[in-house]
Amino acid sequence: MPPTPANHAATVLITGASSGIGEALAHCFARDGYRLVLVARREQRLRALAQALHDAHGARAEVMAADLAQPGAAAALVAALRRRRRTIDVLVNNAGVVAQGEFTRSSAAAHQGMIDLNVAALTAMIAAVLPAMQRRGRGRILNVASIAAFQPVPSLATYAATKAYVLSLTESLAEELRDSGVSVTALCPGITATAMLEQATAHNGKLAALPGFLIGDVEAVAEAGYRACLAGEVIAVPGLLNRATALAAGATPRWLVRRVAGAFGRSVS
Template sequence: MPDRRPIALVTGASSGIGEALARRFAAGGHDLVLVARRAEPLRALADALTAAHGVRAWAVPVDLAQPDAPSVLATAMRRARRPIDVLVNCAGVVQVGRFAETPAARHRELVDLNVGALTSMLAHFVPPMLRRGHGRVLNVASIAAFQPVPTLATYAATKAFVLSLTESLAEELHGTGVTATALCPGITATPMLSGAERAHPGLRRLPRLVVGSVDDVAAEGHAACLRGDVVCVPGLLNTATVTAGRALPKWLVRRVGGALSRGLE
């Protein structure tokens, strides 16, 4: 590592898993570039991290759903001479509901942010890491990446893309000093889940046992990223679910997912 404090750029840092990951990296001695749409939560978090850990933290309000946003952000970091050592792609949106009942524009929003923006961020920030010979990437996917999820069809498909891209990228980066990790949490207690529950009250019937802690998810993701693990599935229950899903026939996985989703409608 260079003779300076490393810098982690975290998207989706204003709340949820992104905020928890930012706190983890700050506690570990990283300076932070905090990225999200909402300026005030970012500035409050930046001030809190500086006060708690003595690191520098810059709030950078950006709407990554805009096509040129990753390019503008990368240019701003170069001009500010802030080389990014860790890229955490956590910005994302979810949509719960039947595919045919969801507006086409909403499907496009999910693809643009969850897939397009993440891919563009990688394309802009990974090459400089390779030139320096060191770096870490943490892409936040989901256990939904491992199987089809009725009523989360487009969301699950975007996360499958993130997982596949991360695994391919990890192999391409082997031996370069740069690593890529996919963090695949299960259902996690975040504002995103709360919003989904308001729109679809059936989700409130989920057993609390299956709802993970955002701090636990961030702790496992942070450690996996620094180790250079390729895939991290936090929690024993989620690990067991993923393992079982891979072992069962695809038709059975689809039927089980459909039955569970209908039970929550």
């Protein structure tokens, strides 16, 4: 059974909680009575969210500002929670960053920054909380990946590669932990209406021309991920068009997937 407030005072730790999908997921968990640990770099935004969750749902939310891209940050965060006797029943790995454009137009530091947060920090968070979940025989991990995990995406090359890692890691761990009481889920949304999309649009006006049906609602995306996580599903792809895209990517010859992705990438770069 998934850990829920019905059977004990369950706590969820959400990284990247200060905005976007992370913020929407916080509302999902708060609505259903979970205690929350909210993690992001911006403490002021986290405190505002904690107050909003309390006002809307009566939720208890603890704020912990941290830059998880820094080496050792994930282990230090979990160690601090352990000293406070906090048990993490659900881990939501939502912290991430994206940069859109030709590979050579971004610096090596920018590419490394995406890898540090999207890959290294996510892996470190799992490594820090999973052993205790295994000992208890219960736990849920939700990794926020992307529809980009299923295919190469020119103009989002490093980002798509990091999300492919997240999907692969999720599937591997889900099978490794089968029958352990711990589940691992990958949420793979398409383009979603978040502050991250607004920032990308500010740097690339072509993104503003994307048709509305391609852009997902952040609350709907979060709800899909929330339900999939508690159900112990391995992969959740919100939206019919996104699910069709994921299925097509698996059934289409790789050369054709590259060409189609390339054509789309060039149209918005």
